[in-house]
Amino acid sequence: MTNSNEIIIAIMGPTGSGKSNIIDMLSNGHTHWSGSTLKSVTTKVRSTTAKIPIGSGEQKITLVDTPGFDDTTKSDTEILEMIAEWMADTHRKKTELTGIMYLHRITDNRLAGTPHRNLKMFGKLCGDGPNVGKKVMFVTTMWDKLQGDSAKLRMGQKRQGELKQYWDPMMKLGAQTAEFNNTREAAIELASRIIRQEAAGGVTLLQEELVDLNRPLNETQAAQTLYSQFQTLLAQHRATLVDLERAAKGANDASMVADLNAECYDQRYLIKR
Ligand SMILES: Nc1nc2c(ncn2[C@@H]2O[C@H](COP(=O)(O)OP(=O)(O)OP(=O)(O)O)[C@@H](O)[C@H]2O)c(=O)[nH]1
Ligand SMILES: [Mg+2]
CATH class of the missing domain: 3.40.50.300 (P-loop containing nucleotide triphosphate hydrolases)
Incomplete structure (x- = not known):
């Protein structure tokens, strides 16, 4: 009823x-x-x-x-x-x-x-x-x-x-x-x-x-969708971080190194979050 x-x-x-x-x-x-x-x-x-x-x-x-x-x-x-x-x-x-x-x-x-x-x-x-x-x-x-x-x-x-x-x-x-x-x-x-x-x-x-x-919630389709989207995003942030770290190591200009390091910091934050 x-x-x-x-x-x-x-x-x-x-x-x-x-x-x-x-x-x-x-x-x-x-x-x-x-x-x-x-x-x-x-x-x-x-x-x-x-x-x-x-x-x-x-x-x-x-x-x-x-x-x-x-x-x-x-x-x-x-x-x-x-x-x-x-x-x-x-x-x-x-x-x-x-x-x-x-x-x-x-x-x-x-x-x-x-x-x-x-x-x-x-x-x-x-x-x-x-x-x-x-x-x-x-x-x-x-x-x-x-x-x-x-x-x-x-x-x-x-x-x-x-x-x-x-x-x-x-x-x-x-x-x-x-x-x-x-x-x-x-x-x-x-x-x-x-x-x-x-x-x-x-x-x-x-x-x-x-x-x-x-x-349990984590086995529902909605939660699984969020989880797989999260995994895709995480993989993207990790790939970006590797590229940025490589670029920071190769850069000569101090201000560019600082910018790249700041971006690395942001990507690490997003990965931890
Ligand atoms: N002009 C205009 N302002 C709107 C409209 N709908 C919402 N707002 C304004 O947009 C702001 C956010 O609206 P909320 O109703 O608090 O949005 P919400 O979806 O409840 O946001 P959360 O609680 O953060 O999820 C407020 O300042 C509203 O007055 C609209 O159709 N027209
Ligand atoms: Mg609201």
Whole structure:
């Protein structure tokens, strides 16, 4: 049996993509969770309830804020651990997620690298079980920053097109996409669309692995994806370090040696991290 009349929407995505901001808007100023600095703000999974207008009535919803991947203080593995703990707990209590919003800033000009890696991991977290795709909504935020500038808007549309290639596997499973322009009305529309789409059943792969199959987190597909990405990065940093050390030994200019040594230091730090 599931507690099926509860509406629960989790918000995930990279740090600074605007997860807490959407919750602040839906809660109508009740929460003040969004941050204004470049540092990661949300450090643990937390939830709040809000009432939003739907049709002629009101709908109570539970909103779950998550710390962002690509955090400045925590590794992606630590973030996944926190999210996994919450998701497993929810599934154990037979509470079902109504939907997950996955956010991305449309103003980011780099789609390759970290955002792509995180999306891949998110795909493994959801899996491709029946109805899971329908629970997902990919949302690009910060569209208001492009408004009134046609060149910037065109750039945003182009990025949205590129992002759709990464979203495609989940879109084929029914995932929705949306653009957010930083208003409460838009936030309500996003939540309403998730509620309207509500797909009965459909647990995420991560919940199934952790709870139904009783697997430890490090054996789940999401964690394995992070691990193999980490190994690839580590190999790249090691190769760069060898090249830099060789270059530093061969350099005659003192300032160039100092620069190369500083870069070696950075690479060693990344390897240890
Ligand atoms: N103009 C504009 N600003 C936004 C939008 N979304 C978020 N912001 C701002 O971006 C900053 C970061 O937003 P947060 O909501 O804290 O981001 P987050 O995803 O919760 O970040 P973490 O908690 O670090 O994972 C804040 O200053 C927000 O006000 C948007 O759509 N438009
Ligand atoms: Mg936050």
